[in-house]
Amino acid sequence: xxxxxxxxxxxxxxxxxxxxxxxxxxxxxxxxxxxxxxxxxxxxxxxxxxxxxxxxxxxxxxxxxxxxxxxxxxxxxxxxxxxxxxxxxxxxxxxxxxxxxxxxxxxxxxxxxxxxxxxxxxxxxxxxxxxxxxxxxxxxxxxxxxxxxxxxxxxxxxxxxxxxxxxxxx
Numbered sequence: 001x002x003x004x005x006x007x008x009x010x011x012x013x014x015x016x017x018x019x020x021x022x023x024x025x026x027x028x029x030x031x032x033x034x035x036x037x038x039x040x041x042x043x044x045x046x047x048x049x050x051x052x053x054x055x056x057x058x059x060x061x062x063x064x065x066x067x068x069x070x071x072x073x074x075x076x077x078x079x080x081x082x083x084x085x086x087x088x089x090x091x092x093x094x095x096x097x098x099x100x101x102x103x104x105x106x107x108x109x110x111x112x113x114x115x116x117x118x119x120x121x122x123x124x125x126x127x128x129x130x131x132x133x134x135x136x137x138x139x140x141x142x143x144x145x146x147x148x149x150x151x152x153x154x155x156x157x158x159x160x161x162x163x164x165x166x167x168x169x170x
Contacts, residue, residue, distance in 0.1 A: 007067055010159030011058035014074075014152055018051030021148060028141070034133055039088040043145050046081025050152060053077060057160060071160035078153025085146035092132050092140055 025044055028034045036044065057070040132140050139147075 007062075007159055008058050010155075011054045011070070014054035014156055014159065015051050015058060017148070017152055018047050018054060021047050021145070022051070028134070032134075037131075039084055039091070039142070042084045043081055043088070043142065043149075046077060046084060046149060047145070050074060050077045050081065050149070050156070054156065057156075067160040071157045074156030074160065075153050078149045078156065081149040082146055082153070085142045085149060088142035089140070089146060092142065 022044065025036070025040075025047075029036060053070060053073050057067070057074075060066065060070075062070060134141055136144065
């Protein structure tokens with residue numbers, strides 16, 4: 001019996017999910033006027049990177065080893081993004097008296113500091129990252145992003161590791 005989903009179609013679906021996440025992020029920023037904090041921007045980078053890997057995996061006629069490499073890349077990107085999202089959720093759930101003070105703007109840091117110092121500063125979080133401006137079903141955007149990144153990471157591993165290519169894909 002032929003598989004209902006091929007690795008190529010599965011990767012296109014993963015790309016579509018990431019593109020949908022970015023469409024919502026841009027809608028929230030430009031229509032709902034929610035400015036992204038530095039941790040939000042890092043999460044966007046993770047989603048864009050994950051989507052790009054899904055797209056390349058969909059376009060590339062990779063063999064078994066190539067698909068496993070894509071599965072590994074997808075897992076690593078998803079875990080890195082989930083780590084940033086998890087840190088963001090943690091900051092949002094700190095008691096008010098433990099929230100760090102607001103730091104410099106990301107553009108200023110990128111213009112002024114070395115990249116490793118920018119990453120260290122951004123990942124430590126700031127007061128603006130702890131602010132909650134939107135909830136859906138009790139979860140904030142970083143909470144939903146955490147769930148989505150972990151889900152897409154597991155899905156990417158499954159679709160590239162275990163889904164077989166059909167004769168038409170070979």
